[in-house]
Amino acid sequence: MKKAAIIGGTGYGAIELIRLIQMHEYIHLEKIISHSQHKKQLYSFYPHLTNFIDDPMEELEIDSLKEEVDIIFFATPAGVTKKLIPKLIDSSVQCIDLSGDLRISSREQYEHWYKGEAAPQVALDLAVYGMPELYKEQIKGARVISNPGCFPTSAILGLYPALEQKIIQPNPIIIDGKTGVSGAGRTPSAMTHFSETNDNLKAYKIGKHQHIPEIDQYLSTAVNEQVSSVFTTHLIPMTRGLVCTMYGQLTEGITTEGVVSLYKNYYESAPFVRIRPEGEFPVTKDVYGSNFCDIGFYADKRTNQLIIVSAIDNLVKGAAGQAIQNANIMNGWEEGHGLNSIPMYP
Ligand SMILES: NC(=O)C1=CN([C@@H]2O[C@H](COP(=O)(O)OP(=O)(O)OC[C@H]3O[C@@H](n4cnc5c(N)ncnc54)[C@H](OP(=O)(O)O)[C@@H]3O)[C@@H](O)[C@H]2O)C=CC1
Numbered sequence: 001m002k003k004a005a006i007i008g009g010t011g012y013g014a015i016e017l018i019r020l021i022q023m024h025e026y027i028h029l030e031k032i033i034s035h036s037q038h039k040k041q042l043y044s045f046y047p048h049l050t051n052f053i054d055d056p057m058e059e060l061e062i063d064s065l066k067e068e069v070d071i072i073f074f075a076t077p078a079g080v081t082k083k084l085i086p087k088l089i090d091s092s093v094q095c096i097d098l099s100g101d102l103r104i105s106s107r108e109q110y111e112h113w114y115k116g117e118a119a120p121q122v123a124l125d126l127a128v129y130g131m132p133e134l135y136k137e138q139i140k141g142a143r144v145i146s147n148p149g150c151f152p153t154s155a156i157l158g159l160y161p162a163l164e165q166k167i168i169q170p171n172p173i174i175i176d177g178k179t180g181v182s183g184a185g186r187t188p189s190a191m192t193h194f195s196e197t198n199d200n201l202k203a204y205k206i207g208k209h210q211h212i213p214e215i216d217q218y219l220s221t222a223v224n225e226q227v228s229s230v231f232t233t234h235l236i237p238m239t240r241g242l243v244c245t246m247y248g249q250l251t252e253g254i255t256t257e258g259v260v261s262l263y264k265n266y267y268e269s270a271p272f273v274r275i276r277p278e279g280e281f282p283v284t285k286d287v288y289g290s291n292f293c294d295i296g297f298y299a300d301k302r303t304n305q306l307i308i309v310s311a312i313d314n315l316v317k318g319a320a321g322q323a324i325q326n327a328n329i330m331n332g333w334e335e336g337h338g339l340n341s342i343p344m345y346p
């Protein structure tokens with residue numbers, strides 16, 4: 001049994017981690033750290049946690065925390081982990097960061113897209129990108145995990161095999177992303193206000209989204225050349241769920257059936273990627289509350305484009321679920337332990 005702490009206690013990522021850890025036999029949630037609400041009970045903000053979490057949240061004392069727990073989940077906004085991680089470099093505590101702080105290998109790129117100073121190079125060197133379907137061997141030996149962003153999880157899982165196997169051109173790649181409002185976290189804003197989102201559909205952060213360098217960095221490794229994707233996100237009036245619809249120019253006359261077969265082989269040992277048969281495409285309800293990424297394809301002969309549709313739950317495979325999947329791999333537990341529930345439907 002490993003002892004864990006979550007930093008960022010009152011946020012949505014933390015609440016989803018708590019739900020998943022509750023079903024985990026080998027992780028005990030020792031502490032919930034809150035920046036703004038320490039000494040208060042989490043159930044006073046989230047009554048659905050009544051009788052599950054009784055201890056009050058605590059203030060962050062990083063020097064003692066690293067001695068008291070084995071795993072720290074950082075469910076904090078970008079900008080927090082990069083300041084804390086230098087204090088953990090010499091400890092043995094496992095760190096899993098849900099924020100974007102450790103995802104971008106170039107400090108200059110981070111500073112351009114995130115508008116703040118990047119994490120120290122030593123922390124970036126230590127961090128492994130926690131996408132188990134691509135980097136399982138590196139995750140096994142890692143102590144610091146940079147958990148992928150929600151859109152990058154859906155986009156990279158959907159595009160990587162087609163790029164690596166050269167069935168589509170590396171440029172241009174078009175990614176049309178759509179997400180539910182919980183992706184923006186718990187703090188309300190003008191963009192997430194009910195009357196702005198309900199009955200509405202909005203493209204946002206056009207050309208400026210912080211996931212652009214992350215997607216491009218990992219897709220570029222698939223082809224050993226720079227991929228510069230065209231990526232646009234849309235806010236959808238729903239709570240959870242995310243879909244990327246993606247387009248790449250076919251290089252050869254592969255059929256949809258051929259693409260389905262290629263992806264089935266590629267993800268044969270990936271328990272959370274489900275490939276749809278020809279003619280079927282995933283919807284967000286297929287993955288709701290689950291750690292699955294469902295992917296469907298259409299090789300369009302008329303336009304010579306491969307169309308890929310990839311759906312996840314932003315809070316599970318896009319955040320907390322993938323974090324638990326990484327913890328499982330790091331600790332030699334079964335990859336899907338605590339994550340094998342059937343998606344909620346309807
Ligand atoms: N929501 C999603 O779908 C996804 C989120 N992520 C990433 O996961 C992380 C958490 O996201 P999410 O939970 O949705 O965000 P929230 O805004 O809901 O929660 C973040 C929490 O972090 C704490 N916090 C805020 N500011 C500070 C600060 N300056 N120092 C320390 N703690 C602070 C607060 O909790 P408290 O005051 O209790 O400490 C806050 O509630 C973010 O980096 C986000 O980008 C990644 C993928 C998907």
Ligand SMILES: CC(=O)N[C@@H](CCC(=O)OP(=O)(O)O)C(=O)O
Nearest residue numbers: 098099100149150179181183184
């Ligand atoms: C609706 C909404 O605002 N979604 C967020 C999702 C970002 C996220 O989840 O966090 P990371 O930046 O840590 O990946 C966005 O598009 O920026």
